[in-house]
Amino acid sequence: MFGNLKPQAPDKILALMGEFRADPRQGKIDLGVGVYKDPTGLTPVMRAVKEAERRIWEAETTKSxxxxxxxxxxxxxxxxxxxxxxxxxxxxxxxxxxxxxxxxxxxxxxxxxxxxxxxxxxxxxxxxxxxxxxxxxxxxxxxxxxxxxxxxxxxxxxxxxxxxxxxxxxxxxxxxxxxxxxxxxxxxxxxxxxxxxxxxxxxxxxxxxxxxxxxxxxxxxxxxxxxxxxxxxxxxxxxxxxxxxxxxxxxxxxxxxxxxxxxxxxxxxxxxxxxxxxxxxxxxxxxxxxxxxxxxDAALAADWRAELEQVRLGMLSLRQQLAAELRSLTGSDRFDFIELHRGMFSRLGATPEQVQKIKDDNAIYLVGDSRLNIAGLNRDSVPVLARAIVEAGV
CATH class of the missing domain: 3.40.640.10 (Type I PLP-dependent aspartate aminotransferase-like (Major domain))
Known part of the structure; x- marks a missing residue:
């Protein structure tokens, strides 16, 4: 039955995750996987989610x-x-x-x-x-x-x-x-x-x-x-x-x-x-x-919205910081698009060779098409990324 199975091409982002985990270098930065992370690198459980789960656990009477x-x-x-x-x-x-x-x-x-x-x-x-x-x-x-x-x-x-x-x-x-x-x-x-x-x-x-x-x-x-x-x-x-x-x-x-x-x-x-x-x-x-x-629940919804807004504003702040760092390093505004983009991702426009150099020289992992996850950064890692981008000739 299974003799006709053929190897499947690995998902490039999942493969990149495995490569990142295997990298022994200290200070490595994962900007590939599309998951929100807080400044400590954790994907947290939101306050309202924890409270909702507590209520569900206490009230639930069946798993039908x-x-x-x-x-x-x-x-x-x-x-x-x-x-x-x-x-x-x-x-x-x-x-x-x-x-x-x-x-x-x-x-x-x-x-x-x-x-x-x-x-x-x-x-x-x-x-x-x-x-x-x-x-x-x-x-x-x-x-x-x-x-x-x-x-x-x-x-x-x-x-x-x-x-x-x-x-x-x-x-x-x-x-x-x-x-x-x-x-x-x-x-x-x-x-x-x-x-x-x-x-x-x-x-x-x-x-x-x-x-x-x-x-x-x-x-x-x-x-x-x-x-x-x-x-x-x-x-x-x-x-x-x-x-x-x-x-x-x-x-x-x-x-x-x-x-x-x-x-x-x-x-x-x-x-x-x-x-x-x-x-x-x-x-x-x-x-x-x-x-x-x-x-x-009005109170839970309000708390969830407030925490979600903190997440959103945090990513906007990182975008502004990265654009400012690159503006300072290059003396140009050619990276200002990062500040204009929205959500977790931006595409830098780097070549695959430049993405590879950023990874090899700095242990910073981007997707091969130069997509980076803004939420994988924090205030300390933004200057590191900015220097790596410039040194790679992006």
């Missing part, structure tokens, strides 16, 4: 299955946080998923059920696992221009030109905020232009919202997603709780499918239930229950 598509209270609470007033319950089907990745995978499956002949349009670059899943599923995809390697900003004219080629019923994958891997985001005005293109072409958006609250704030980071959902008849939104609630290992996510006609909602909900049943049957509940407990 939850509902097939997820606990309704969780679905309602999280969808309201993501979509705000733009949520149309009469037109929206929802599925509790195994993290944000599970939401993306089920969104691809749902889109294929709706249109077997679709093509998926993904940004160049995008999160590598987007492309990996599409290849594994055999779904055709094309890239649209997104990142301008000269300015380290969005190539919006190229993006618009490429998206205009999408056909009716195609799927357009958009990053809701804090673009991974570049950190370069659309403005709300640019989001409106994207919506206009989707209206003209009839292509359907899939918004991957993995970092809500890490960029400009909870509501600000969801503004583009809300504009898409409120403006278009059909839309999919995949949300993750890994980053903003810090519950990476609990795998709590949500897929929302908005349909044009309320009469289609039950069909969409049934399709989501079917997909969940075929994939993992009933969804995990512990992480979802944590999120629900926090969002339903």
């Amino acid at each position: 299955y939850t509902a097939l598509t997820g606990e309704p209270a969780y679905l309602d609470a999280l969808s309201a946080m993501v979509l705000g007033r733009t949520r149309d319950s009469d037109r929206t089907a929802m599925l509790s998923t195994v993290g944000g990745t599970g939401a993306i995978r089920q969104a691809f499956e749902m889109a294929r059920m709706g249109n077997p002949d679709l093509t998926v349009h993904v940004s160049d670059p995008t999160w590598p696992n987007h492309v990996s899943m599409l290849k594994f599923m055999g779904l055709p995809f094309v890239e649209y221009r997104y990142f301008d390697s000269a300015t380290r900003g969005v190539d919006f004219e190229g993006m618009k030109e490429d998206l205009a080629r999408a056909k009716k019923g195609d799927l357009v994958l958009l990053h809701g905020c804090c673009h991974n891997p570049t950190g370069a985001n659309l403005t709300l005005e640019q989001w409106a232009e994207v919506v206009a293109i989707l209206e003209r072409t009839g292509a359907v958006p899939l918004v991957d919202l993995a970092y809500q609250g890490f960029g400009d704030g909870l509501d600000e980071d969801a503004a583009g997603t809300r504009l898409v959902v409120s403006s278009l008849p059909d839309a999919l939104v995949a949300a993750s709780c890994s980053k903003n609630f810090g519950i990476y290992r609990e795998r709590a996510g949500l897929l929302m499918v908005q349909v044009a006609d309320p009469a289609q909602r039950e069909l969409a909900q049934g399709a989501l239930a079917f997909l969940g049943r075929q994939t993992y049957s009933f969804p995990p509940d512990h992480g979802a229950r944590i999120v629900q407990t926090i969002l339903e």
Whole structure:
């Protein structure tokens, strides 16, 4: 049976994690893995999460299955946080998923059920696992221009030109905020232009919202997603709780499918239930229950928002410090884009050889495309990175 198995290409980021762990050098810095870290290098458990878990532990009387598509209270609470007033319950089907990745995978499956002949349009670059899943599923995809390697900003004219080629019923994958891997985001005005293109072409958006609250704030980071959902008849939104609630290992996510006609909602909900049943049957509940407990309690929600804001502002401060250090070392403003980017990531625009030199000479680990995780830094390591970038000739 297993004689035809072939070696699989290792995930480059996971391989980099293993290389970092094996590096014996003192003072090594991991800026590769996409996980938030505090100034001590720890990915902490948030205060509200600890309190929510305590309440769950005291009140829980059973470990029986939850509902097939997820606990309704969780679905309602999280969808309201993501979509705000733009949520149309009469037109929206929802599925509790195994993290944000599970939401993306089920969104691809749902889109294929709706249109077997679709093509998926993904940004160049995008999160590598987007492309990996599409290849594994055999779904055709094309890239649209997104990142301008000269300015380290969005190539919006190229993006618009490429998206205009999408056909009716195609799927357009958009990053809701804090673009991974570049950190370069659309403005709300640019989001409106994207919506206009989707209206003209009839292509359907899939918004991957993995970092809500890490960029400009909870509501600000969801503004583009809300504009898409409120403006278009059909839309999919995949949300993750890994980053903003810090519950990476609990795998709590949500897929929302908005349909044009309320009469289609039950069909969409049934399709989501079917997909969940075929994939993992009933969804995990512990992480979802944590999120629900926090969002339903005003005091817990306020404390969570306050801690999330500290995380966001801390990353902004590191961006400002790194940009200032590089401005001082180079006597130029060519790295000021780091301060303008949002979320955990920025792409430096370094060559693979320069990334390798930074690692070899300084034990600083970046992804090969020069993506760095801002949250892997602290005030002491920022000057070290800045010098390494300059010495590598970036």
